[in-house]
Amino acid sequence: MTLTVSVLGATGSIGRSTADLLDQHRDRFRVGAVAGGRDAAALARVARELGAGFAALADPEGGPALRDALAGSGIPCGAGPSAVIEAATRDADLVVAAVSGAAGLAPTSAAIRLGRTVALANKESLVCAGDAFMRDARRFGARILPMDSEHNALAQAIGEGRIDDVTRMTITASGGPFRTATREAIAAASAREAAAHPTWSMGMKINIDSATLMNKGLELIEAHHLFAVEAGRLDCVVHPQSIVHALVTWRDGAVTAGLYLPDMRVPIAHCLGLGARLGIARGRPLDLAATGSLTFERPDEARFPCLRIARAALAAGGAQPTVMNAANEIAVAAYIAGRIGFYDIAALVEDACEAFAARCPAAPADVEEALAIDAQVRRWSTDGLAARAG
Incomplete structure (x- = not known):
């Protein structure tokens, strides 16, 4: 067929x-x-x-x-x-x-x-x-x-299991190019340095979202909707090897993990196959003995406040994730253009979330309303950047 x-x-x-x-x-x-x-x-x-x-x-x-x-x-x-x-x-x-x-x-x-x-x-x-x-x-x-690699790995790890039996769903982050850097070094980093992802080859904007860990925040919100799982059962850990993409913890303490080398063709092939497994030419099998070790650590939300902001948006619900995403897109574009520094991204996004908390409390009823909120926040954020520059 x-x-x-x-x-x-x-x-x-x-x-x-x-x-x-x-x-x-x-x-x-x-x-x-x-x-x-x-x-x-x-x-x-x-x-x-x-x-x-x-x-x-x-x-x-x-x-x-x-x-x-x-x-x-x-x-x-x-x-x-x-x-x-x-x-x-x-x-x-x-x-x-x-x-x-x-x-x-x-x-x-x-x-x-x-x-x-x-x-x-x-x-x-x-x-x-x-x-x-x-x-x-x-x-x-x-x-x-x-x-997305993390959510596809979650879906594969869950398999035919019941969501009600899942106590925690954990996605992983590579940690980005600044995983071991000091806050001072991160603050002085250029957009080119922030976009130098150690594992994945993605577009400039996504690479910078990975450097700020905003990308993981977005993915936690995505997982909440995809799997109908509340924020308390969602977590994120830093895993520099990018071999384990997600983990599912069951009520009996067992953990099922999705592992593969960092190659987006794996989750893409899983989707294209609609249940069947497609071969991947030039793909490499995972050799755990050759990999040697897999390490994990907690993300540092002091050095990477965008993850904290995203978690707060998920917990608050309503239109907060919509506001956060729009402000982040404006802030990242300004950072790429050299108009603001790395930590100004988080500052602008948090300011926008606070400014719109009362203005747009409810979740968008449809895509049109989401886009209308998005447009409002982009105007507000752009004006805010201009005021800062002035």
Whole structure:
């Protein structure tokens, strides 16, 4: 049986890994649509390589470049948000949602509302509008498969077990490039240094979220929605080897762990297989004897306050995760641009959470409301940055 797959975020790191697996298993898949952000040449290249049925670029000004790059291929294309929605809603058995940031909310929601099976790598969908997304998934009969490495490992570790028998779900963090650095050294670090992830090759924004440990905070919120587990049963530990991706502790004290080498193709293959196991060419088996030792430590929330802020947002609920994510995206962009320092990211995010606690107390009722809150917080955060600069 041939499955039709659409890939949103096809030019990012997860999209490229997905394309590699689809190419390896051409007999099992056809590609219905691909969508990218601003790089028309890269998107056209992926569309041609996979024989996609449609290509969409989020940047509305990139339409002419995309058409030129696809000339002679016979692949129809479009540009702008509506084109990305079209890519998300084309007929498909599986939609890979790998658009980074809040930009992924609308297309992912569109796929869910059609009852699609969605392999979710856009954690912001659940951080910003988790209640609405999970409610829509139930209402429209959509199936959400976790594609992030930690959540996929949790799903595999749980297997056929009952969530009620789970006392703790733990995700791991590599610790990022500053795991052993002093607070003074971290405070002086450039964005380039913060983005030098020791284990994973990801985009600039995600790498910096990993350096601040905000990424782990986002993933705790994502796990809360995916598995319907309250904050008290969720935890995070630092594991520099990035071999153990998640652990599930059962009521009898037993622990089931998900282990594999840090290769995103493993969780992607698990999702693409829909229960079947796909082989991975050039993949390496895990050799624990060669690895030698696996170490774990508690995260230091004094040096990495973004994790503390995210935990607080999860505990507070309502719109706090939505606010936190929007402020973080603005703050990280400012840090990359050299306008603020490393610890200013946490300061701006915490200020935003405090400012909007009373203004937006309730969880967004739908994606549209989540995006409206997101826009308010982005304006507030941008104005705050300007005031600081002044």
